[in-house]
Amino acid sequence: MYRYFLGAALLLSAAARAQTAPTASVLTQADKLTTAQQYEAAYALLDKADPQNQQPDVVLAKEKLLLSYYLISVNYKSFGLKNLQPGETVAQLRGQKGPYSMHLLDIPKELKRLQQKSPQNYALSKGLGDYYYQAQQCHCGERDKTDAQLLALVLRYYGSAHAHGVGDFMSYYAVGYALLMQKKPEPSLAAFEQSIALNAEYPTSHYNLAFAQAQLGRWADATPHAQAAYRLYPDPELKADAARLLGHLYLQQKQPAEAKVALQQSLDLQPRSYASLLQLLQLAVAERSPTAPELATRLYQLDPADDQMFVDIMDTFQAANQWTEAEAVFRSQLPTAPKTPAAQGLLHFYLAILNMQLQRPKEARPHFLTAQTQLRKVAKPDNPMFELIEKGLKETRP
Template sequence: MLLVLAQPASSQPGSTAALAQAAKLEGSKKYESAYQILDKADPKDQQPEVFLQKEKLLLDYYLLTLGFRGFALKDLAPGETVEQLRGKEGNYNMHLVDIPQRIGQLKKRFPQDYRLHKGLADYYYQMVMCHCGQGDKTDAELLNLVVKNYEQAHAHQLGDFMSHYAVGYAHLVQNQAQLSVAPLEKSIALNPQYPTSHYNLAYALLQLQKPAEATPHAQTAFQLYTEPDLKADAARMLGQLYSQQQQPAEARKMVQQSLELQPQNYASLRSMLELAVADRSSEATAWATRLYQLNPADDQMFSDIMDIYQAQNQWAEAESFFSGQVAKAPNTPEAQGLLHFYVAILNMQLKRPKVARPHFLAAQTHLKKVSKPDNPLFQTIKRGLAETKP
């Protein structure tokens, strides 16, 4: 008695020529023409290899999408790129394709063609990245579909550096740092020149409190990135990693490099202030000023600056900095109110209630103009006024 197993589908003779012709057109950025060639070769989507190539064209080169069920393609003119045109209106051909449904039908006919699992994972991963379509599924459900389908493909040696990266990414964004390590390492083994695999592996190891292991990957990401914002992110991560390893000079160097690329970055300025305050550097005030000036009406900024000085038991230095801004602060209720509030709080910490009281009163006057009565700041102000009553 023979047991007949369904085998992965092979291309029909005509489709082999169509695949070759479509690949040539794709290389010339003739994406709509490439799709038309494949659609004519397999109009009812009966051949896995042809459909998966059609899916690739739709996912990689769409210019507009309708709920990730419709995909607009175009033959690009010289000098045009998908990145330039994506999301912009234009004269495109729209293809309505329910990719999960088509792949589901093919899987029933070819249950051992695990390329279809990879194709389905590709679809869900791209959906996660573009934040569009599939409104009936949560992000967690989509990420689980990415992992489930890629892992089935990987179990049958059907994977590449991006599919392993996607599994690592899916685990990482679900706060599963330990599970993300192995697929990210595999991605790097397959393509050590892809910087984002190094960056996310460094981030995972940072989450796992393994800064020494994370550092080489963050360094590699910094070296490989060419886009300024991504390079700045890698430099900022290196600054954090060096700080955790008690290497302040190296940390300062990397954070300064991130600021050269992003001079107004909040996280980098905050890191430079932390390093300066820890060193009792004369530059601390300058870094605090730069951070403050990003948005003088940002409560989080006030809290961060105070916490940084507090961590080093430098209450007087924090009070001196904020008091020094009173004459220069924007004349808006929120900026003035928050500044007076924090000056009052710091003076209470320094046991100077007489100095604190007028700032509590000023904070109350200004914040009443912009804040709701149930704002917790008013409860603190009320207690402060009671404690400082003459």
């Protein structure tokens, strides 16, 4: 009897080796095709090796290929692939019409089915986490679920995988991201830190770790990670965001010189960044820098019909008790301000307010009158600005 069971064990081991070797070979070949951007060929190879989706490693390879390199998708269940030509990229083609081969794979259904057969295979849990994270990010599948529900599924499946030692830098990053979205910055720190430990060159883990620490008021801890994100991001827009975050961190640490450098770096990358211009203006006004009028003008010119812009500029100069300087900035825009009712009405309205603050009722009155005429064309009668205009006209009546 003993020999019978030993023989059976040996036969099972041999059978397992016979299955594993071909599977490993197929996965290796598929990886080579993927590296060569032959995505359709890679998927065809995987599907031929496991057409019924019975082998977890092959199904997970299919999932990775589809989610990473699809060009179009239908409900995140059917995916279009293509063998790319030299010079073509997925980023360029995604969402564009084209002759793509479509592949139907209900990823969560297949992975959950395999989980029932292999409950100890936690790579399947990670695969489910990968799927729900990507679905939440692209908003192109699982339309019956809210963002909150998708994030809960991300945490559930990645949590199971991580608890059993299965994970990578992106899965830990996704956990941190999900916790941040749930307004839980404190527990997100460990996930981002683990992501960085696994891949210190991924800038978004550094950025979000800095962001989480900033939410907790840990400015000094956040600073080196914001610096790393700025250094590592190749994309100018993302690099600008990191520089702006770094500027904010320096401001919180009472380091205006360092903040100015970081914010200027952000502005150089994003010349029309409202946030960077406003923070640089606040620094310049506080220092009584001669660059303040230029910065205020650049902020104004982003959208001369934006009421919030006028408020922000006024608040900035008011904080430094520089009413005359604020009035001069707005007055300098009169010759070139757009002739639209909103732009003209707002500019004259705030010039009237500033002149009243400076106790110049005579100068304020014509601005109130012009503001009233122009704003009546675009604002509702119950707009609070009309009450202030009426009050100003009464107080400035000759």
